[in-house]
Amino acid sequence: MTSPNIPSKSVNTWIYLDEDEPAGTGYTSFNSCYQSLVHNQVYASTDMLFICFFTVVPDGKGFYTIEIGNKNAVHADGSTTQQYLEYTIFDAKAQNAGIKILATLNYNDDNLAQIFSGNQQQWPAQVTNFASNVKNYLQTMLINGLDIDWEGAFSTNISQAQFAMLFKAIRSAFNTNSTYMYLTMCPAEVGNLDVTTVNTCFDLITLQNYSGFTFPTDYTGIGIMPQLLGYGAKFESNQQTANQANAEALAGFSYNNQQYIYNNIGQWRLNSGNYIYEQSQQILLYQLAYKKAGGVFNDGAIVARVNNPLLANLIIRSGDVIDAVQATCTGSFNGNPGTLALLQHGGNGGGSNAININTGDVITQVSGYTGTWYGWNVVVQLTIKTKAGQVYGPFGTMNNVTNKTAFSYTAQQNQCIAAFNGSTIQVPTVQGTMTLVVAELSVSYAQVPVGELQPA
Structure with a gap:
């Protein structure tokens, strides 16, 4: 295969x-941003994963090679950045063989x-x-x-002539590999290309279209x-x-x-620090770009692995119908109190x-309606109730909805609702674009830990 090998879509x-x-x-912390990528199958919604940042270092033989930056730095779980690199490669490829x-x-x-x-x-x-050292390092890793x-x-910082010499050499070295090796760039400015x-x-x-000063016409x-x-x-930072x-x-x-x-x-x-938003939007972007019908989610399976920490916060997006649900739980992780953001x-x-x-x-009860909204069968309204009698909602106006069907999930004595499960579906908007809404919704139950319940 010869270069350039431009992806048809990614x-x-x-x-x-x-x-x-x-x-x-x-x-390795269960509630870390890295484990969130694993729990929520984010790598399955990723074609190319760019790992940051690598640095140029002497190879000990009078030449240069690359390695992950700060490779010996030790993180809170005792892992080094080099181990982070190895974990990330393993987890990404285990989840998505084609990544x-x-x-x-x-x-x-x-x-x-x-x-x-x-x-x-x-x-x-x-x-x-x-070029040879880089190729060998990447192949080994x-x-x-x-x-x-x-x-x-x-x-x-390098001239156009140096740029040409360097990257032609890297491409030549890459072309000696038995499988294709990619050479890509993320520029904010032209510089000495x-x-x-x-x-x-x-x-x-x-x-870097988001920079505010990077335009395709520059290139x-x-x-x-x-x-x-x-x-x-x-x-x-919720920029987009x-x-x-x-x-x-x-x-x-043009x-x-x-x-x-x-x-x-x-x-x-x-x-x-905003990784929950970033990872959610990555999955959504993949579905939109590839025109995926939607997807399934199972938060119950995630929270069950850490003994069902209690739901502490919910965000429900709604208009006519239920656009999205998101939960945050509080509990003990690695022996320390913390949050698990889904x-x-x-x-x-x-x-x-x-x-x-x-x-x-x-939360002891989740109820609402499903119905037909512009021909799509979706969740059109939600109401949340707690053991203490708090009622939140209803969310979803049900405007333009027909064929409404009620549903209700109620926890038994000494149980609570621990998580949401369901599916989403991609639908057209009045602006002619596409978005996703909640198509199906169910819940997972859990026993309430002793001492957590308010007196009745």
């Missing part, structure tokens, strides 16, 4: 291994420039050995390619093939929703009087309704 994302969320957790994993190179100023720090006559040998974070001073090298050696250029204007360009979304990112990718851009859509989307990232199930339509369950109270 939904991709970055993960940053130096960060632990929530604070005080480690990779492509790429190492994202840090944009430190001298990461690449140091390769050219010697006499110019030494550059070819330095570049050739670096079961990583499928290299991704370049191209921004700031890093984008001008060499156009010919980009067009012949790189497989995907995911623009097509210097001759980079429009087909190479991917759309860069950002779910960190999946619906917005997908709509902007489909809107695309070049030479021709309209192009972005067939490939990458989003920053999966594991910031993902949003459904789309971003409707309004957000937050429910906070009082300490000592538990």
Whole structure:
């Protein structure tokens, strides 16, 4: 296979291994951002996983190679960052055999420039050995390619000639591998890109569209093939929703009087302090991009693995019908009190309704209606009741709904409702786009721990 090997369609994302969320957790903590990726099958909604950040280091033989940054740093669970890398590769591939994993190179100023720090006559040998070392390292680690974070001073710290020399050597080394190895880039600015090298050696250029100063015309204007360009979304800090990112990718851009859509989307990232939102939107983006009918969810299976911590908060999105549900539980994790935040199930339509369950109270009944909404059979209303008599809802106006059917789930004595399970379905909006709503809903029950119940 020759380069460029541009994916026909992909939904991709970055993960940053130096960060632990929530604070005080480690990779192996049940309620960590990393285990959330596993519990909720987020890797199954990912085509390319870019792992951040790798750095250029001496190989001990007078040349250079790469390794994961801060590889010996020890995290809260006792794992090193190198172990985080190994865990991530294993978990991603175990969940999604077809996933492509790429190492994202840090944009430190001298990461690449140091390769050219010697006499110019030494550059070819330095570049050739670096390319070979990178290829061998990635192959050993079961990583499928290299991704370049191209921004700031890093984008001008090597010349166009050095860029061409380096990445042609990397592509040549990659082409000696028995399976295809990818070379990709996520630029915020043009810098000293060499156009010919980009067009012949790189497989995907995911623009940092979210930067506010990165535009496709910056790249097509210097001759980079429009087909190479991917759309860069950002779910960190709630900057975008999946619906917005997908709509902007489909809107695309113009070049030479021709309209192009972005067939490939990458989003920053999966594991910031807002990881629950980021991971939920990753799944939703994948469903929207691939026009998936919807998906199933089973929070009951997740909470059961940690003895059913109590539901403490709910967010229900609703308009005419129930757009999404999301729960947060409180309990003991690794012997320490903490929270287990579960993902949003459904789309971003409707309004957000937050429910906070009082300490000592538990949810004992979930009731509502299913019905037909513009031809779609969905959950159209929800009401939540607690043992202490608190009533939340009803949520969902049921406007434009026909064929309503009531349902109710009630916990037995000394039990509570511990989690939601169900499915979502993709439906069209009046704006002509697509979103997801809740199609089916059921619950899981659990015994209330002694001492948790309020007196009746």
